[in-house]
Amino acid sequence: MKRAMLVVLLVFAFAGFMMAQTATSTVDVLGAHNNNGRGCAGCHAPHSGAFGSGHTVKSGTDTGSYALWGQDASPLYGQTIQFGTDDQTGGSYAEVLPSSIATGGVAGGAGEIGGILLCLSCHDGNLTATNMMQNKSYEQSIGLLKNSAYGTNAIPTLLGNDGTTAGNYKNDHPVGQNATLTSYGAPIAGATSGLVYTYANGVGQFSVPNASSPYGQFVASYGFPALAPGPWSNYFGVTGTGTPFVLCTTCHNQHVMTIYTSTTASPIAGDGGGKFYNTLFFVNGPYNPNLAYSLSAGGGTTAPSTTQFCRQCHFDTANESNNTFGIKTQFE
Numbered sequence: 001m002k003r004a005m006l007v008v009l010l011v012f013a014f015a016g017f018m019m020a021q022t023a024t025s026t027v028d029v030l031g032a033h034n035n036n037g038r039g040c041a042g043c044h045a046p047h048s049g050a051f052g053s054g055h056t057v058k059s060g061t062d063t064g065s066y067a068l069w070g071q072d073a074s075p076l077y078g079q080t081i082q083f084g085t086d087d088q089t090g091g092s093y094a095e096v097l098p099s100s101i102a103t104g105g106v107a108g109g110a111g112e113i114g115g116i117l118l119c120l121s122c123h124d125g126n127l128t129a130t131n132m133m134q135n136k137s138y139e140q141s142i143g144l145l146k147n148s149a150y151g152t153n154a155i156p157t158l159l160g161n162d163g164t165t166a167g168n169y170k171n172d173h174p175v176g177q178n179a180t181l182t183s184y185g186a187p188i189a190g191a192t193s194g195l196v197y198t199y200a201n202g203v204g205q206f207s208v209p210n211a212s213s214p215y216g217q218f219v220a221s222y223g224f225p226a227l228a229p230g231p232w233s234n235y236f237g238v239t240g241t242g243t244p245f246v247l248c249t250t251c252h253n254q255h256v257m258t259i260y261t262s263t264t265a266s267p268i269a270g271d272g273g274g275k276f277y278n279t280l281f282f283v284n285g286p287y288n289p290n291l292a293y294s295l296s297a298g299g300g301t302t303a304p305s306t307t308q309f310c311r312q313c314h315f316d317t318a319n320e321s322n323n324t325f326g327i328k329t330q331f332e
Contacts, residue, residue, distance in 0.1 A: 021271060021275035021276065021277070022275070022276055023259060023276045023277050023278040023332075024259070024276065025258040025259050026144070026258075027142065027144065027257075027258060029256045029257060029258050029259055030255065030256070030257060031138055031139070031257030031258060031282070032138030032139075032157075032257060032282075033254060033255070033257065033282075035132050036132050038132070041053070041070065042070070042132065043069065043070055043071065043118075043122070044067060044068040044069065044070055045064060045068055045069070045070030046068060047064075048063070048064060049063030049064015049065065049068065049069060049070060050063040050064065050069070050070055050071055050072040050073075051063060051064075052064065052070060053070035053071065055070075055071065055072045055129075056072070057072050057074055058072060058074050058075050059074040059075075059077070060074040060077065060100065060101070062100050062101045062102040063101070065101060065102040066101045066102055066113055066114070066118070067114060067118065069101060069118055069121070071118075071121040071122055071128070071131060072121065072128065072129070073101050073117055073118060073120075073121035073128070074101075075127045075128050076097050076117055076120055076121060076124065076127055076128060077097065077098065077099050077100060077101075078096070078097060078098075078099045079096075079097050079127060080094055080095070080096050080097075081094070081095045081097065081120075081169050081176070082094050082169055082170060083095060083169050083170070083172055083173070083174040083175060083176065083179065084169065084170045084171055084172050084173060084174055092178065093174035093176065093178045093179050094176075094178060095112075095116065095174075095175060095176025095177065095178065095179070096176075096177075097112065097116065097117055097120075098112050098113055098117055101113060101117065101118075110202065110237055110238045111236065111237030111238065111245075111247050111249075112176070112177075112237060112247070114249070115175075115235075115237055115247025115248055115249040115250070116175055116176060116237075116247055116248055119248040119249070119252075119254070120159065120248075123157060123158055123159055123248075124158065124159055124160045124161075125158030125159065125160050125161030125162075126158075126159075126160025126161050126166055126167045127160060127167075130158060130161070133157055133158065134157075135154065135156050135157055135158045135161070135162070136154040136155065136156070136157065137154070137155035137156075137157060137281070138157075138257070139257070139280050139281060140154070140155050144258070144280060144290075145280065145289065145290070146290045147289050147290050150289070159172050173246075173251075174246065175245075175246045175247055175248055175250075176237075176245060176246070177237070177239050177243075177245050178245070179245050179246040180239075180243050180244065180245045180246075181197075181227075181236065181244045181245065181246065181313060182243075194208050194209070194210040194211070194212075194213025194214060194215035194216035194217075194219075195207075195208055195215040195224070195227075195315070196208070196209060196210075197244060199238065199242035202238070203238070204236070204238040204242060204244050205229060206224065206227040206228065206229075206244075208224065214315075214318075214320040214321055215315060215320065215321075217320045217325055218308075218311065218315065218318050218319075218320040218321075220269065220270055221269060221303070221308070221320075221327065221328050221329045222268065222269060222286070222303075222305070222308040222309075222311075222312075222329045223262065223266060223267060223268040223269060223285065223286070224266070224312050225260065225262070225266050225268065225284055225285035225286075225309075225312075226250050226251060226284055226285055226309070226312050226313065227250075227312055227313070228263075228265055228266035229265045229266065230263075230265075230266065230284075235247065235249050235250045235284060236250050246313070249284070250284070250313075251283060251284055251309075252281070252282045252283060252284055253282055253283075253284040254282055256279075256282070257279075257280070257281070257282045258278070258279060258280060259276050259277070259278070259279060260276070260277045260278075260279040260283070260284070260285050260286050260287070261274070261275070261276055261277075262274065262275045262276075262277070268285075268286055268331075269328075269329060277305075277331055278290075278331070278332070283309060285305075285309045285312075286305040286308075286309070286329075286331050287305055287306055287309050288304070288305050288306065288331060288332065289306050291304055291305070291306075291330060291331075291332055293330065299330070301327065301328075302327060302328050302329065302330040303319065303327050303328070303329055303330065304329075304330050305329055305330065305331050308329050
């Protein structure tokens with residue numbers, strides 16, 4: 001009888017995992033970045049950069065010279081953005097943006113253009129125009145966000161014009177050269193944690209060679225999609241001295257809003273790659289805010305994907321970092 005029950009439980013567990021592996025989307029996966037019908041050209045103008053998108057460029061002559069970018073990023077050039085701090089008073093995560101869309105990052109900071117500057121050219125709303133944005137989450141406005149725990153007010157999509165004081169970035173997750181992975185609690189030394197960072201020839205890369213380590217066991221439960229090698233490149237920035245730092249694209253994949261696809265370089269819970277998981281908000285990993293999760297129903301024996309995603313960097317808050325093992329990720 002006990003063996004039969006065990007078989008049944010294993011079947012249900014496997015069925016639940018298969019469901020997570022084959023997630024699909026009810027809307028076009030580019031979602032909000034279809035830009036009210038303009039599609040890819042809403043960001044990547046195939047000719048003439050921002051001029052080709054009908055914008056008046058405020059300064060600079062480098063429009064469109066990076067990724068055929070079709071928005072006017074020039075108001076951001078050289079600006080200092082004071083991103084959030086623990087006490088909200090100030091400045092420890094200040095990011096000085098590149099002085100051009102074409103010349104690369106400040107002080108050798110690779111990734112700042114494609115990973116921060118271009119994102120803010122649409123999502124700033126303070127220094128830059130709001131473009132086609134309504135400053136309300138697309139998933140919320142079309143009913144994809146079903147979890148009643150979210151409030152009924154609009155969830156803003158602009159950082160510098162979000163309903164608080166104009167130009168307030170202190171309520172935004174820090175990005176940039178001061179927002180290093182070590183400042184978040186990511187144990188990148190690797191000796192005991194299992195998360196190893198190597199840097200050579202201007203390229204940084206994370207790996208998890210020790211499967212039995214605390215971080216290795218976390219990866220076995222969830223994965224490390226925000227840090228693992230991605231289909232384009234690594235998603236984090238690297239300073240001129242080789243220190244990894246957070247970009248907007250560390251947490252977000254701007255090209256796919258509703259589905260995360262695992263790869264052999266970045267498997268999810270050891271799935272081998274090529275599997276599909278629910279995500280929302282363009283999050284770069286399994287991130288399902290609509291799942292049913294109840295402590296009263298035994299939900300504490302699992303960890304939701306919305307929690308696990310953050311623990312990739314904030315590992316000091318993970319179960320495995322706190323001598324708690326065997327808590328599996330709930331993807332659905």
